[in-house]
Amino acid sequence: MNNNSGVETNVQNNVRNTVSDYIGSQIYLLGTVLVTAIAGFLYGYDTGIISGALINIARDFSLNPHQQEIITSILLFGAVIGSLVCGRLSAYLGRRHMIMIVTAIFGVSVIAAGLAPSAFWLGTARLILGFAVGGSSQVVPVYIAELAPAAERGRMVTFYNISIGLGILAAGMVGAFLQEEWTWRTMFSVAAIPAAVLLCSMMMLPESPRWLVRQERVEEARDMLDTVRETSHEVTRELRSIEKISNRTKEESQDGWKALSEPWVRPALIAGLGVAAFTQLSGIEMMIYYTPTFLRDSGFTEQMAYYSALGVAAIYVIMTTLGKLLVDHVGRRRLSLVMMPFAALSLIALGIAFNLPGGASEHRWLILSCLFGFMIFNAGGIQVIGWLIGAEVYPLCIRARATSLHAATLWGSNLILTSTALTMTGWLGIGGSMWFYGALNALGFIFVYFMVPETKGRSLEEIETSLKEGTFLPKKHIALFK
Incomplete structure (x- = not known):
């Protein structure tokens, strides 16, 4: 594995260190995170743009409703595959190089989608695009988490979430x-521009020091840490901690997915x-994808439904x-x-509003208030920690596979929700569906209360040590806001 060090040229290392010395380690780290978060923008834009483009696509290719569902959801299927495959690849190739690969796939696939001569080739391009979306969602949060200091890791990783939101918003504005x-x-092809910016920028960014230590490239890891930490004392202390955990997990880890079955890692996986799962099953994607449909079918004007989606x-x-x-002050x-x-x-109030006498058009402001209220509390709560927890809790020896499974679970839940939302409203009505998703949010609260520990301010190595010592889970009688 040491031969891989030749990939990093002396010119790149010298430029990286010079830039870090000139602008300061903290600013350099922030710049690295902001550049890498462009992958989140691509994720948000490429998943969201289909809502504004689908009507014209259906007209050009004469698609029936079932074919439109396939064109829409095939990206999510590709994302499940990409999230499973890219985690393993990132363990061999490195986080930075894996981000570069999926970024190149982003660029090629959006151009291919824009040039597609038929629905078949458009679906194929979106399947490949989904692979890139899933791959980036697996590797980017891990890359940021492995670069960031413990006290700032939450804020750094959630730049990715913000970037996803900006991508979704940009897609909505383009469509509107x-x-x-x-x-x-x-609409599809223009996404190649941010992909090209990210690909070029990643060539000069650092590799994850934790991955480098795992490959026995300790001096390179020290150099990389030196570019994103303020003092040599911080670098030495953190490097020792990383080496200690890395050496121990090399002795204990097993090949293949069998390592995930070890009893001591089970609490982190759960x-x-x-x-x-609850990040998606709580209903966020249902609102993003189907708000115009729900509101239009309930009697809202098309314009009001569309601007409500914005x-x-x-x-x-x-x-x-x-x-x-x-998140780094309050805690995850x-x-x-x-x-x-x-x-x-x-959501419970929204379900009631949809069922009030007089119809939805008579209570549109109440409906919008409940809808926006749900978005405030869901997007400001579990959505903030969905990718963050996956980048924090898994020990180093299984991190690549576990984060792949994490992303696949998230995308798989998204696929289930997206492919059943309209069917659910057909069975239960829009109001009944809101109550069902409200119950899932309540179930998610119970799960977090009993199964998810606080990781605020703890290094990745401290979290892993708590797993080994059996102190990972929150205490059964812990105060709610302790």
Whole structure:
């Protein structure tokens, strides 16, 4: 594995160190995180743009409703595959190089989608695009978490969430305001621009020091840490901790997915995968994808339904930004426990509003208030920690596989929710569906309370040590906001 060190050229290392010395380690780290978070923008834009493009795609290719569902959901299927495959690849190739690979796939696939001569080739391009979306969602939060100091890790990782929201918002604005100026082909292809910016920028960014130590490239890891830490004392202390954990896990780890069955890692897997599932099953994607459909079918005008969807996207961005500012002060666990009950109550109230006499059009402001209330409490709560917990709780020896499984669980839950939301409303009505998703939010609260520990201010190595010592889970009688 040491031969891989030749990949890093002396020119790149010298430029990286010079830039870090000139602008300061903290600013360099922040710049690295902001650049890497462009992958989140691509994720948000490429998943969200289909809502504004689908009508024209269906007209050009004469698609029936079932074919439209396939074109929409095939990206999510690709994301499940990408999240499972790219975690393993990132363990061999490195986090930085894996981000570069999926970014290149982003660029090629969006151009291919824009040039697609038929629905088949458009679906194929979106399947490949989904692979990139899933791969980036697995590796980018891990890369950021492994670079960030413990006290700032939450704020750093949630830049990725904010970037996702900005991508969704940008897609909504394109769909709302550029229908006359841009064809659906342009809507897809324009995403190649941020992909090219990210790919070029990643060439000069550092590799994860934790991955380098895992490959026995300790001096390179020291150099990388030196670019993102203020003092040599911080570098030496952190490097010793990383080496200690890395050496121990090399002795204890097993090949293949069998390592995930070790009893001592099970609490981390339950906590992480449970949060991943509830991040989607709580209903956030249902609101992002189907708000115009729900509101239009309930009697809202098409224009009001569409602008309401923009409001949903804007709230997502605002609340994930606020969550970023709060998560390292309030804590991951506490933030979720405070917000989730109100998200559940908002959905229950929304279900009642849809069933009030007079129809939805008579109570549209109450419906919008409940809808936006749900977005405030869901996007500002569990959505903030969905990717963050997955980047924090898994020990180093299984991190690549576990984060792959984490992303696959999140995307798989998304796929289930997206493919059943309209069927659910057909069975239960829109109001009944809201009550069902409200119950899932309440169940998510119970899960977080009993199964998810607080990770605020703890290094990745301290979290792993708590797993080994059996002190990972929150105490059964811990005070709710302790």
